[in-house]
Amino acid sequence: REKKVSRWSKSALTHNFIRVYSYVFERCRTCDAYIYLGGYRCEKCNLYSHSKCLKTVVILCGQKPLSRRKTQVFGVPLTSFKEEVPFIVAKCCGEIEVRGFKIRGIYRVNGVVSRVKRLMKSLENGPFLIDFSEANPNDLSQVLKEFFRALPQPIITSDLYAPFINVAKKYRYSSSEPLTQSTCITQEECIAELKEIVNRLPAQHKSTLSFLMHHLRFITDHQEQNEMSAKNLGIVFAPTLFRMKDVDGNCFGMLFDNALQTLIIELLIKHCFEIFGPPP
Ligand SMILES: [Zn+2]
Ligand SMILES: [Zn+2]
Structure with a gap:
């Protein structure tokens, strides 16, 4: 019996599970599939689980009945x-x-x-x-x-897509073609412009982006071990954080601006303190 318990997750062990032998028309809270026959139910919070799912339960016992309604987390603004x-x-x-x-x-x-x-x-x-x-x-x-x-409106809102890309263009050209001065900006000017654009984001978009960039900055502090530089993280996150959709919901702009999007994320990570201030 002990062997069985040791295979339960730590969260599963916080519940007061009793074996259910009858037919149950309830969903397993871990895999979301119906249980139908057997399974386990917590006497305190009424959480149901397949026995096979007990090793991956991540919901702790709240000691009071768990809401039957799901909270929408993905795909909401x-x-x-x-x-x-x-x-x-x-x-x-x-x-x-x-x-x-x-x-x-x-x-x-x-x-x-x-x-x-x-x-x-x-x-x-x-x-x-x-x-x-x-x-x-x-x-x-x-x-x-x-x-x-899944965000309906990407964290970097569509209206600020062009301003961000324009800053990246001006900055990239200044570093690769230092002679064309009229369209160039220095790193300081670039950071100042990024800061100005970031301040135009809706409050929650800005605070969440700030939190994420500070987090990714922390990841880059350990890049000798994890091999994730700001540029590598930019490559990973740019398609997720920048999304342009036309009226039919098709993505565009991603193909051509890829390098510029990556550069923006790289700069936001590297200069998160100057651009966002301390983490929220
Ligand atoms: Zn399950
Ligand atoms: Zn419970």
């Missing part, structure tokens, strides 16, 4: 969150700063799709009771990227 920085962003970044920052290729290496989906379902099922301390950091990095990818 950034402005719909009550927090300055959405809890999911803080949660994933926080865990990566504890256990994931030394992993080679963190954020570049994708998570395992099936596990990533479970984490996303768990976030919707018990948003404020999540314990990610046993989750795989690569999976968490993927959850974070999925969150930004």
